[in-house]
Amino acid sequence: MPILEVENLSVSFKKYTRGFKQTKSTVITSLDVTVEAGEILAVVGASGSGKSLLAHAILGILPSNAITSGVIKYGGEELTPARQSVLSGKELALIPQSVNYLDPLMRVGSQVRTSVKKENAIAAQREVFQRYHLNAGVEKMYPFQLSGGMARRTLLATAMVSGARVIIADEPTPGLDSVVIVEALNHLKESAVNGCAVMLITHDIESALQVADRIAVFYAGTTVEISPVEHFNGNGEQLRHPYSKALWRALPQNDFIPIKGSQPRPSQLPSGCLFAPRCEMATPDCEQERPAMRNLRNGMVRCIHAT
Amino acid sequence: MQLRTQNIAFRYGKEPWLFKNVNFTVDPGEIVGLVGPSGYGKTTFCRILAGYEVPNKGSVTLNGRPIKSKRKGYHPVQLVFQHPEKAINPRWKMGKVLNEGWQPDQQLLDALGIEEEWLTRFPNELSGGELQRFCVARALGPDTRYLIADEMTTMLDAITQAQIWKAVLKIAEQREMGIIVVSHEVNLIQQLCHRVIEIDHLNT
Structure with a gap:
């Protein structure tokens, strides 16, 4: 049974534009992810895709103008703000991204x-x-x-x-030299082996591959794919979502070939699939509605064309 | 137009010498990687090449002539920093940032994926990847002979990294521009560079 479950999480921020006029910008949309005891789940994706916000949402340390919806469960029970404040730092630990913490x-x-x-x-x-x-x-x-x-x-x-039973590591490695990186990753692995659930948020796919069991790929504030780590190899044929494939192919150790365009801004999200404007496989159906997450080949994908 | 350093030595104030007797050359069109542990003076060396610091000893020459550090006009060696948000005036809109040194043409903007609509925004309304595209564009003026990329794409995801490098490599090839790449990422260095210098060797 998963120790940490995130279902259909959305996070938006209230902002004042002019005077008392408020706008709401949605930065995480219908995000689903689970972590089991004894495993490392790596979360990779573009910067600004909501990776750190997910960590902050789990620990209940989002800024006060954030509005969340959806359910986060810890040990099968909903993680309410009251439980969050009891559990964070004890059973849920964060390794923050910034050393300003x-x-x-x-x-x-x-x-x-x-x-x-x-x-x-x-x-x-x-x-x-x-x-x-x-x-x-x-x-x-x-x-x-x-x-x-x-x-x-x-x-x-x-x-x-x-x-802690759940460790959320938010970009723990930049600025460390390679020896310490390997060591830090091994310690995370050791914790997982000892029964912790570890969520490793990183944009360094290379190091994620070394220790993770599964990899969740984020794009524009949602999970587009969850895949066992073994499927990240070769030309990415075994990956499910076109964005994950593109991300894999763009790595310097692979083809180093980029795709055009950039991640949509939270204020201008496409109405259908979030990746459709940059996707080669996109058809008119993709623009109709946001695809739901579905199971596929021992993983999950949010794409109607994925096989 | 060879870029060359002869016997340069540098230290901050009275601190120990960061490096001494550094001899280094880059030829037009050449892409050289610079690797080594943090704290060995890679960034300082880049700052000297780009004229932000003056070496205590030795000289930096372009085509045999010294580059004067305080000369007027456009510096032929341009440095792109790791953190774009720290290299951009937060009070200027992006259009002004982009056109400060020269007026990049539409072709370059398209190659770097800079969108028209971004030009009317303030820096804090764009992501790091978007800002870095501007920093690259403004450094690629027609008089740039050498570009120094000091961890230029470290903060960016793989797709944005590949996008920016593809555009830069194409321009470098067209103009026979030399590039110095500083990065911790071995795969990136291997992918890009003709020649790699380890900073230990620089330090002798």
């Missing part, structure tokens, strides 16, 4: 200790620092004294000591 006025050692649930917080913090090659002096430092890579390792350490 550290408290600037608190020594990093103490920050990491606050998330330890076991008896001996100091020992746990020292152990995890050692694992991430942060030497003993670092625990007494303030965030501004750390390099970008050290700050990011501190964020990783915080999530790792929390003993």
Whole structure:
């Protein structure tokens, strides 16, 4: 049974345009994704496709002008704002994208200790620092004294000591050198093997392939495909959605061939399939309505033509 | 029009030397990759080439003549930064940003996928990928002989990355423009470059 389920999630923001006039712009539309215990689900896709917002929606830390609809379930029960505030940081942990998430006025050692649930917080913090090659002096430092890579390792350490059952890692690797990246990914894998559910949000498909079990592809605020990791190989013949195929082919290690156009803006979403304006396979049917997510070959796809 | 550095050395203030005696050449039409761990001075080296920093020792020459750092007019070596949102005046609309240095023609805008409608927007209304297209377009003036791409597409998804590079490579070929590519992404470097320099070697 999936430990975390997201069904038909939509997120929109209220904005003031002029005076008291409000507009609503929808940034996530009908998004579905599930994560099971013991697996790593990688979430990849264009920047601005709503990957980070999904993470924030799960933890209930969206800005106050956000309106969400749809259901998020944790352990089979709906994750209400009340449950979110109890569970976040304990059973649900976020490795945030920006190193600005550290408290600037608190020594990093103490920050990491606050998330330890076991008896001996100091020992746990020292152990995890050692694992991430942060030497003993670092625990007494303030965030501004750390390099970008050290700050990011501190964020990783915080999530790792929390003993959470769901870890959401939002772009945990940029700015780290390749040795530390491999190590960080291995730690995520280890957590998954020990029964955690891990959601790895990244635009680095290469590293997602190394550790993930399944990959969810996002486009313009929705999931277009969920595929087992093995299907990302060759020329992408086994992939289901035309966007995933295009994304795969555009990688420098593959064909490096781009498709035209850019992701639609939230305010100007097409009425039918969100990818139709850039899709080679598009037919008039695609413009009629948004395709629903359907099961296909051990994965899921949101495209009426996919086979 | 060879771009060349001779024995350049650089350090910030009294800090240890970042590099010494760097000799480096790029020929027109050549694409050179620059790789190495962070903190080894790749970006600083790029800033020297593009005239943003003056080396403590040595010289940067184009076709044998020094590029004066404070000369008037268009600098023949143009640098595109990693974070477009930090390289664009937030108070200017994109049309003004685009046309600051020169007036790119429609063909270039189409090649880079810049849409007419974006020109009337402010930078905070566009995504990083969209902004970076403008930064590339404004750096590709007719007098640009060398383009330096310092992690130019690191923040972008694969499709946008491939779009921008295809357009840049085509122009580089037409104009015999040299390109210096700084990136951590081995696959990208392999895909693009004729020659790769590791920063350890630069540092000797």
